[in-house]
Amino acid sequence: MSDLYLEIVSPSKTVFKGEVDSITVPGTLGKFQILKNHAPIVSTLEIGELRIRNKSEIRFFAISGGTIEVLNNKVLILADSIEDVDEIDLERAKRSKERAEKRLQLKDKDLDVPRAQASLARALNRIRLKEIHSSKRI
Amino acid sequence: MATLRDIKQRIKGVKNTQQITKAMKMVAAAKLRRAQDAIINARPYAKKIQSLISDLTSDDDINSNPLFIQRQVKNVAIVVITADRGLCGAFNTNIIREANRFIDEEILKENLSYSLFCVGKKGKDFFTKRNFNVVDSFVGIFSSLDFSFAQRLSDRLITGYINGEFDKVIVIFNEFKSIIQQKVVVEQYLPILVDKNTNRNTKASLNYIYEPDRKSIFDFLIPKNLRAQLWRFLLESNAAEFAARMTAMDNATTNAKELIRTLNLKYNKERQASITKEILEIVSGANALKSSQ
Numbered sequence: 001m002s003d004l005y006l007e008i009v010s011p012s013k014t015v016f017k018g019e020v021d022s023i024t025v026p027g028t029l030g031k032f033q034i035l036k037n038h039a040p041i042v043s044t045l046e047i048g049e050l051r052i053r054n055k056s057e058i059r060f061f062a063i064s065g066g067t068i069e070v071l072n073n074k075v076l077i078l079a080d081s082i083e084d085v086d087e088i089d090l091e092r093a094k095r096s097k098e099r100a101e102k103r104l105q106l107k108d109k110d111l112d113v114p115r116a117q118a119s120l121a122r123a124l125n126r127i128r129l130k131e132i133h134s135s136k137r138i
Numbered sequence: 139m140a141t142l143r144d145i146k147q148r149i150k151g152v153k154n155t156q157q158i159t160k161a162m163k164m165v166a167a168a169k170l171r172r173a174q175d176a177i178i179n180a181r182p183y184a185k186k187i188q189s190l191i192s193d194l195t196s197d198d199d200i201n202s203n204p205l206f207i208q209r210q211v212k213n214v215a216i217v218v219i220t221a222d223r224g225l226c227g228a229f230n231t232n233i234i235r236e237a238n239r240f241i242d243e244e245i246l247k248e249n250l251s252y253s254l255f256c257v258g259k260k261g262k263d264f265f266t267k268r269n270f271n272v273v274d275s276f277v278g279i280f281s282s283l284d285f286s287f288a289q290r291l292s293d294r295l296i297t298g299y300i301n302g303e304f305d306k307v308i309v310i311f312n313e314f315k316s317i318i319q320q321k322v323v324v325e326q327y328l329p330i331l332v333d334k335n336t337n338r339n340t341k342a343s344l345n346y347i348y349e350p351d352r353k354s355i356f357d358f359l360i361p362k363n364l365r366a367q368l369w370r371f372l373l374e375s376n377a378a379e380f381a382a383r384m385t386a387m388d389n390a391t392t393n394a395k396e397l398i399r400t401l402n403l404k405y406n407k408e409r410q411a412s413i414t415k416e417i418l419e420i421v422s423g424a425n426a427l428k429s430s431q
Contacts, residue, residue: 009186011285011366013179029349042194043349044358067359069190071346078187080362 004036006052008061008077015061015082016052023075024051025068040071047118047125050082060085062129064122081122088130097123142412145405149398156394162225163387170317170380177314177373184370187363192332194346194356204300205360206330213251215273215295215304216240217327219311219371220261221379222280227386229312229320229379230260236322237261237310241270253304257291257372280376288369296364299328311371312378318385320378327367330360 006023008016024033026048045068050061066079100120103111140148200206218237220230237254245252256262256275265272274294279287295307307328312320348355 007186009183011180011183011369012176014182027349028354039347040345041347041349042190042355043347044355067187067190067355069193076186076190078183078190078362 004034004073004075006075006077008050008079008082010066010079010082012081015079015084018054020052020054022053023077024049024053025077026050026063027068034068034070034075036073038070038073042067042069045077045079047121049125049129050077060129060133062088062126064125083126085129085133088126090127090130093123093126093130097127140404140408142405142408145401145408149401149405152394152397152401156391156398159387159390159394163384163391166380166384166387170377170384173373173377173380174314174317177370177377180366180370180373184366187359187366191330191359191363194359195332199356200332203356203360205296205328206332208329209305211250211305213253213304214245215253215255215298215307216245217255217257217291217295217307217309217311218261218265219309219375220256220258220264221375222259222278224260225386226379226383227389229382229386230258230264232320232322233310233312234261234264236324237265240308240310240324255291255295258375279372280379283372283376285365285369288372289365292361292365292368295328295368296361309368309371311375312382314374314377314381317381320382323374325371327364330364 004020004022006016006018006020007014022033022035024031025043026046028044028046031048032043045063045066047064048062050063052059052061061082061084063077063079064081066077066082068078069076097120100116100123103116104113104120195206216237218233220233224230241252244250252271253273254265254270256265256272257279259277262272262275262277266275276287276291298304299307306326309325309327311323311325313323315321
């Protein structure tokens with residue numbers, strides 16, 4: 001019954017294109033799932049986990065905000081940045097976490113606090129998802 | 139009359155130039171590949187976010203959101219995107235000519251004023267030298283093209299537009315069509331134009347569920363869209379620049395080859411003529427001796 005067409009694009013590339021059974025996204029008002037014949041919806045997305053299921057295959061992505069539009073079984077996700085959990089570079093995420101934490105601790109006057117917090121949240125999200133899903137697979 | 143040595147030196151010079159143009163062509167080709175990938179990957183996002191906005195916009199939004207409202211135009215901001223460097227054929231000339239035409243025909247003739255924003259050194263040099271009203275210019279951004287620049291410039295344009303500094307924003311840039319073709323494009327950046335041909339009203343009247351609500355979604359999407367569009371313009375121009383430079387340098391290399399061929403021919407002819415002349419001198423000298431005996 002995979003008649004749900006999904007397209008995920010980020011500013012740097014088209015990440016996913018194809019038919020799926022269900023999609024779970026971190027909406028601004030809470031996590032929700034989209035199945036076939038979902039009502040038309042437009043929602044902003046938060047930093048979190050995006051899950052795509054197709055038959056028995058499940059894929060996980062780390063998403064850092066964006067928008068979703070669902071209309072007539074066509075789903076469009078415009079992600080600010082997104083990556084497959086398998087492709088996350090754990091070391092890099094840890095480094096950027098440390099960097100963001102250090103910046104927040106120093107409390108510099110010129111510090112762009114929301115930006116540093118957002119960067120910390122993104123790093124934490126990547127680390128969390130990577131750890132959850134890699135332990136599951138072993 | 140060129141002597142043999144002159145011609146030889148000339149050939150050497152042309153050969154050196156040919157080597158340089160050949161190297162520049164290779165560099166441009168390598169950079170072009172990366173720039174081309176970047177623009178091809180960035181296009182879908184820019185296109186989708188724009189069509190999402192024009193799908194969601196209703197007539198109410200067009201009349202209420204400041205970024206959509208068409209105001210009485212007095213001052214137009216013109217963003218001219220050129221390259222930082224030359225030697226890329228008519229790339230910069232085309233943009234500058236189009237900007238000039240635009241200012242003449244659509245601004246000065248209508249008694250409007252304008253503010254120029256120059257991205258790229260070539261445009262800046264041209265327009266500041268001729269005392270155009272250049273408000274701001276950005277040089278050297280193409281050497282490490284970064285999204286944060288698109289964000290900064292976009293925010294600057296939005297603020298200026300909302301403050302009433304200008305009533306319309308136009309961007310003039312080279313679009314990357316293919317390796318051998320660039321197209322000068324004049325795009326209206328602000329107020330945002332929605333495509334009236336789509337079945338916008340039928341789509342907007344669809345009862346979308348909005349989460350969290352319509353206004354927050356618009357406030358979230360519109361600046362994102364404007365940044366993405368500007369980012370696309372910059373990437374287009376960047377890829378087009380390398381393509382133009384590659385073609386220009388390829389032509390220069392071919393021309394140099396042709397030049398070397400003709401010079402070689404000339405050199406050989408000259409050499410033959412001088413040999414003939416020498417023989418003639420010896421023979422006539424010998425003859426003179428013989429007849430005098």
